[in-house]
Amino acid sequence: AYGGPDILMKRDDLTGSALGGCEARQFSFSLGPAISEGYDYLVCAGDSQSNIARHTAAAAAELGLKAVVVIARDQHSYPTQGNLLINHLMDAKVRYVFPTTVESEKNKALEQLRIDGHKPYDMHADNAVLRSVAYVEGALELCEQLAARKISPQAIYTSSRLYTLIGLTVGLNAINASMGAVGINYWVEEDDAARERLVPVANECATLIGLDRTYTAADFEIYSEFAKPDFGE
Template sequence: MIPAELLPPRLHLASTPTPLQKMERLSRQAGVEIFFKRDDFTGSELSGNKIRKLEFLLADALAKGADTVITCGGAQSNHCRATALAAVKAGLSSLLLLRASDPANPPALSGNILLDRLAGSEIVWVTPEQYRARDEIFEREARRLRSEGRRPYIIPEGGSTALGAWGYVAAMEELAADLRRLDGGRVTPTTVICAAGSGGTTAGLALGARLSGAEIRVVGVNVCDDRDYFVAIIDGICRDFCRTWPTEVMDAVPPYEIVDGYVGRGYALSRTEELAAVRDLVRLEGVVLDPVYTGKAYFGMLAELERHPQRFGRRIVFIHTGGLFGLFPIAEQLAGLV
């Protein structure tokens, strides 16, 4: 149970609690129990995991008197779309730093980009090389906004900070309650699997698992970079969290695992076998994953289970972190599979 005095201020923007659903056919096929925590149900336009983090980050922005939030991501970033729409709900403007191979000719107005524009976001397009220096560009844009009399608040990539991690600390408390109801008051050993794209969700789940006291193992499947990169990011978030909100049980980085090897062609680039797994799940369970995050993580989970059926124990909870809008810009690539 999260001590009430620890919980930072938050806005209530997400439709929570989200349901925990057993994938009956998938479970029979895999030979283990597989549940999905449906965080794609956090909202329609706000669908996905990002809004849980933004409830805390936008509350902090308002407390600090901000009128504009600045954040960043890939061209079809779920985080940027969620930030743009959540900012509107909070009475804030938004500026999005989006990555594209040719900023002079940005991608078509589809998927998340269309929603960003509908929300009235200002978009600054940058190359992948420029994006590596995004902190400098954040500061440049913040200075420009301040020179115009505006009050910017910077949200790092994915909202993955110690404060943002509270979104999934709270989500793990919710999930532990789901599992206790399922198990009659106790929690059967469970492995929770999520996509790792910026590290904040995995960090929050690991911190929340420690606070819950339940026998819950946390596994992230990285969809970009590699294991060492994510260990450094997640450990850093957890250390910041423990320093800022110390408790008897939160005195060190909690355990978690990173399953590497499923980045495939690279971030936001899909292989045919990954998209086939997304298609097959729709036809098996009527559940739609996205190509960038959940699709890759799900493919990785299945591949690991195929090699080692008990790799994650007898019960898995897969965190469905949303991202449906990311399918529409790759309709042509999907056409051959449907």
């Protein structure tokens, strides 16, 4: 009705457990070592409506593991609803902490589990680069789908500030695709800082898949101008 280009959507909100989302695809790779190396707890941290917490709880339930979710006690902690409710329904151990102590309390939870004889997996650190590799595969999958439909887009846009954008960029580069990936940042920060933050993970991702390329900030297109401080509220 408004004219302009055709816009197609890749429905990664339908990718799997716990209402879908990018984490479902990412965890299909990053949790491989947790399974093969005998970890028994998945541990993550976030705000009360965290998507990664929701997916951590769901993944643990599906894999027969236990989950500890360290949650910031914020304005969305009560009543228990949304992602927070799913955490409880998935039988995760939910720990409420002050927002400024989320990271330190997560580390305490990891250490206590080790002391108690468990092998906890840090969802934010252990093999995190594999979350980008998952979207290298996602880029290849998308290109195959586009080719089958004889569609040649100018760009792929994603609401991402890290793993999804990195994986798409590296994947498209790996096959010399004609289009690039563009990130729409949901976090308030300077574009230059956002691009610099992507570089080390991108280079680790490229090395892991055998791509002979060194990334710099100039290789990424990401825009933060649309982000608002009240994201998620």
